[in-house]
Amino acid sequence: MLMNTHEARLDALRKELKARGLDGFVIPISDEHMSEYVGGYAQRLEWLTGFGGSAGTAAVLTDPALTPAAAMFVDGRYTLQVRDQVDGRLYAYESVPQTTIAAWLAVHAPAGAKIGYDAWLHGSKWAQAAEAALAAKGGTLVAVDGNPVDTVWQDRPAPSPAPALVHPDRFTGEVSEAKRAAVSEWLAGRNLDAAVITALDSIAWLLNIRGTDVERTPVALSYVIARADGTADLFIAPEKVTDDLRRHLGNAVSIKPRDGFVAALRDLSGKRVSVDPERAVSAIFEELRKAGAAVVEDRDPTVLPKAIKNPVEQAGHRAAQARDGAAVSRFLHWLAVEAPKGEVTEMSAADKLQACRQEAGDLRDLSFDTISGAGPNGAVVHYRVSEETNRTLEANSVYLVDSGGQYPDGTTDITRTVWVGPGAPGPEVKDRFTRVLKGHIALASAVFPKGTAGSQLDVLARMPLWQAGLDYAHGTGHGVGSFLSVHEGPQRIAKSAGGQPGGDQPLLAGMFLSNEPGYYKAGEYGIRIENLVLVEPRTIAGGEGDFLGFETLTHVPIERHLVDTGLLTETEIAWWNTYHARVLEIIGPQLEGAAKAWLEAQCAAL
Incomplete structure (x- = not known):
């Protein structure tokens, strides 16, 4: 029997492992920087297995006769x-x-x-856990x-x-x-x-630089060693360095x-050096230890300041x-007209949405592949449409679109779930949509004392x-960068830390997060409502202590045809009406005519 492409690649890898005297190998989605999204050169897992998600790992054993001889590890977002x-x-x-x-x-x-394992693609904690597990069977991690x-x-x-x-x-x-001085x-x-x-x-944040080395994330492949005297060394390929960059960095940053x-x-021998175990690969720890440096594990000192956006970043x-809200609204209007004709596909819809964003001006990239x-x-x-999976938006069905843009003044991320007519949605889908909406409103309306972590708010959504005996298998909110990563730590809103960094990070004024509860019925439809929010101080009459709340930043109509108003309270209806009045105020002046x-x-009161 002839091998398919991925079977042939797996066979070639096994032959290479055997030649190296290895009994297996672990392949993550990662690069030398522990990035979520990686450049094409680092897409080893997709090349080997065909998996196109942003989080996953394969373990391959050299002997194909073993059962199982290989496995794919993914979380609940990628089960299907x-x-x-x-x-x-x-x-x-x-799982x-x-x-x-x-x-x-x-x-x-x-x-x-x-x-x-490739020590330049795994964290030190992972390597320690794998080494201990193998040692129990007399094995070794190499x-x-x-x-x-x-x-x-x-x-x-x-x-x-x-x-x-x-x-x-x-x-x-x-x-x-100023940023380098704070690190110093x-x-x-x-x-x-x-x-x-x-x-x-x-x-990118520390040096105020950006790049185009990774699709969807405006960063440049590089390393930095920041020193206590306020200087820094930037390690970057020479062909990426311009005179403009040299002038910008000045004499205090050596390129x-x-x-x-x-x-x-290796030159840091005898020095006390901070390394973030959540963001630095195992090889860096090993090189420093072999050199005789005193390694101190601590969070990257830029992470929290980067997450707390200053007034310029907020504005x-x-x-x-x-701009993005107007682009998405134009798209949703187009969809309302064209989708019922039965000719719009997932791919043509995604292309139209990107075109709307490009027409809005100053779009540098999408912030992730449109879902x-x-x-x-x-x-x-985390569905990613392809030629093989591309579906037509059928009449009387649910369509989910999660998308975002990278602009020099901000990174956006929004999900809308749309009913494609001409018929009316059934009671089940309206019930599920309205429950997701209620959770979204509860989180958007939350007021909480300073010191509250995202994991403490997740239950609201x-x-x-x-x-109703339902749930969803992903977090409710993630941090968002400022013309940077669409998924940014340390803050997040999820059931618990769940083995991921940031679940217990207290929310602080100035942080951006997503608010995105959902519901997914396998084989039928998915629902998600996502806006971005800003953590802001809240003054409460008669209140004691410091309190915080959320300013909703995303302004695009939510699908009213899917709402069961009978499930909403008066307070929830008031939130809906206030939100949509604000959408009309911000987006209305940017649209004209039929749009x-x-x-x-869409913004009329319920």
């Missing part, structure tokens, strides 16, 4: 997607956090196995010299050579010198000599070749949201679904 994209004959499907790669290897790897996937990936693309770009101070609200103060206060900063969005980073780590985001899910595809939480008339009808 992994089955559509990854051959179940080749890989067992495993995290119900299981872990370390636990799976402990059960399925042969006794005494040598399991390889850091490979050169990734074996790269050896068999003959046409692997090279990293992007695009130049790094200066991000103007009019968008950042704070000059790089942080280091001095902890008696540290330096911090190794590897997260690409941290580097060095990216391939000199390891040698610079920029509101401006970006106003355009018709009918049953909408139930795939889920309670209307829980009351404006449509907007006015």
